[in-house]
Amino acid sequence: MQYKVIIPAAGSGSRMGAGFNKLFLKIKNTPIIELTIRVFGEDKACNEIILSIKDDERQLFDSLNLPSHIKQKITFVQGGSERQESVYNGLLAIKDENSYILVHDGARPFVTEAVIERILEKMNEQNAVICAVPMKDTIKKVVDQVVVQTIDRSTLWGVQTPQAFSYQCLLDAHSKAKAKGFLGTDDASLVEWNGSKVLVVNGDYNNIKVTTKEDLFFAETIYEQYRD
Secondary structure, three states, X not given: OOEEEEEEOOOOOOOOOOOOOHHHOEEOOEEHHHHHHHHHHOOOOEEEEEEEEOHHHHHHHHOOOOOHHHHOOEEEEEOOOOHHHHHHHHHXXXXXXXXXXXXXXXXXXXXXXXXXXXXXHHOOOOOEEEEEEEOOOOEEEEEOOEEEEEEOHHXXXXXXXXXXXXXXXXHXXXXXXHHHXXXXXXXXXXXXXXXXXXXXXXXXXXXXXXXXXXXXXXXXXXXXXXXX
16 A cells, blocks of 8 residues: 655754754764654655755755665655644645555654554555554643542553545645644644544554653664664
């Protein structure tokens, strides 16, 4: 099953405190975004990688150490001030309206082919499929530093990416959200808001999003595990 992946990559990395796009921070001497791109670039089912970037960072992306067969898959589009806008711009660049579209965080370099395959298999059943992992910790609702509720974690999942959609399903949700000024927390939330069902498959606890300095430590540990 062929697909295209949109990777919003125009972030500032403010939570990382890096002072520049965190996707160019390195894990064992390799930029995070390069590791992410390689996963999809080496997947034969992926026929296009759409990167939503800032114009002034184009040279940085061009300088990534990627083989030619991966570079040939890449299409650059203008990134937005919000992640949602970056994904929408990527959608507008897609010419094949029959495509399956994956949306993936550039800061999740450890997604596996197994997770991608599980998502794509479920696309035969539904127009929207995400991956997630069951929550391990006890979850409490806190107001003004006081616990007001302990929530049953058996129904709670930590959502990851990639998230997969039919082209029309995702475009309809983004277009309506843009028209009404609705800002979702992820692409699946837009699709849910637009009235569509979203299926969930098992993700991978190693499929972390590198967001804070502490995450870099865990990322290096995971990288060593994958390399072995």
